Amino acid sequence: MIISSAKPFGEVLELLKDEDDIFIIGCGACATKLHVGGEPEVLDMLRRLEEAGKHVTGWCVPSAACSVASFDSLVEKDPSIKDAGCILVMACGSGVSIVSKVTEVPVYPSNNTESLGGLSQGEVFPELCAMCGDCKIYYFGGICPIGQCPKRLLNGPCGGSIDGKCEVDPEKDCVWELIYTRLEKLGRLDLLEKVWVCEEG
Amino acid sequence: MPRNFKEKLGSDDFLITAEISPPKGTDLCKALADAELIRNFADALNVTDNQRAVMRMSPVAASRALLDAGHEVIMQLTCRDRNRLALQSELLGAYALGIRNICVMTGDHTTKGDHPGARPVYDMDPVQLLDIIRRMKEGHDLAGNLIEGPPAFTVGAVTNTDPSNTMQMLKLRKKARMGLDFFQTQAIYDTGQFEAFMEETLDIEVPVIAGVIPLGSASMAHFMNRNIPGINVPAEIIERMENAEDPTEEGMSICAETIAELKKLCRGIHIMPIGKHKSTPEILEMAGTRKKSR
DSSP, rough: OOEEEEEOOOHHHHHTTTTEEEEEEEEESSSHHSSSSHHHHHHHHHHHHHHHOEEEEEEEOOOOOOOOOOHHHHHHHHHGGOOSSSSEOOSSSHHHHHHHHHHHOOOOEEEEEEEEEEEEEEEEEEEEEESSSOGGGGGTTTTHHHHHSOOOOSSSOOOBBTBBSSSSOOOSSHHHHHHHHHHHHHHHHHGGGGGOOOOOO | OOOOHHHHHTSOOEEEEEEEEOOOOOOHHHHHHHHHTTTTTTTEEOOOSSGGGOOSSSSHHHHHHHHHTOOOOEEESSSSOOHHHHHHHHHHHHHHHTOOOEEEEEEOGGGSSTTTTTTOOOOOOOHHHHHHHEEEEEBTTSSSBSSOOOOOOOOEEOOOOOOHHHHHHHHHHHHHHTTTTTEEEOOOOOEEEEEHHHHGGGGOOOOEEEOOOOOHHHHHHHHHHHHOOOOOOHHHHHHHHHSSSHHHHHHHHHHHHHHHTTTTTTSEEEEEEESSSTHHHHHHHHHTTTTTOO
């Protein structure tokens, strides 16, 4: 899941200051689950924009903004997109990019895209994966230090943690504490012995 | 010929190294004056690299200025601000300018410093950097290309000294496997714990240079215990500082006593006073260390 958060409404309004005839596109995937681009949030955005004196031509929530097939597929959902002077996309950066690709008017984001994370039992887990393109997560008990350690360390913790907490965010456990505990449970502390060296080519 | 830091590492000498910070600016006078205070005591000066992620003059430039003034230097190099290209080119440049000793470390995160918006690099960690330095010394860069005039660095790394911290001890062993010439530690106040650390790591056979920071007050001790990772000032030392008539004098005495203890346990000390080295000669004399050997 792509973790994104809503920009402050004032910032969205500032982005749209020279625009009218706005069409809003939400996202039925991650942004819906995170409540930053589902139908309720799209309708709330529509109301707030109208209250701010903007004209909204229409809206739709495709199953995933990042996999919109074509402009026609958006027209099928709401033909008023043809009258739009611009589009506000309530999705992650990928969603905004794909909507830009299939449309010919200015496209604005309502969200800030933060990381590749997850959601479980109502709790959001950011930065679970750094999308490095060379997955090594098995060696770390299913907890990726590239994604979760602010220094992306592979060979063990830095000297910066105090009482098992992260140097960068003292509220967070040092990911190496979590990796150690997990591998200990799995009986695979031997995996920590591996020395990760850099290679080129 | 006076012996250099590397030769002294291979001897039985108890080594004294001392931290010098490059200036926040272009004027090196203060750093050079600070170094002058300890000319006859320090075997090498350890030049910091944007320590605590606070932007200062390049350690390469400051190291070269100290070399010109007749000091031996150990240049620190962090993984925070440079990718693999920059790290390797910095090392080549440093060696070409006469810098022979380096000490590598991860580096405090940019969010802890004075430019918190800086993009942290961490393209590699110290274990990986040590591996690359080893390859460079053998005549190749990371990509396997030949290096003309390979840099024959003496290489150190830093370590935590809590023997109960399994992950830190594991990382120390990984660093040692990369062919290290010395370890430098965070400031030691608990010599009992340090002795246990030395016993725990006896098999590693890498010379250990223990850090010391003279205390200025009891509140400084409390602050370091809370905020500086790897520092553990024991209660009895804090009590001595609290009861001292002159906390500065007491801090110097404690530091000298610690150094005297460390002389029995490891190969040297690395003194990192807060501010200048004004008191360093007196502390070292109180600790009974000799002036620097030739």
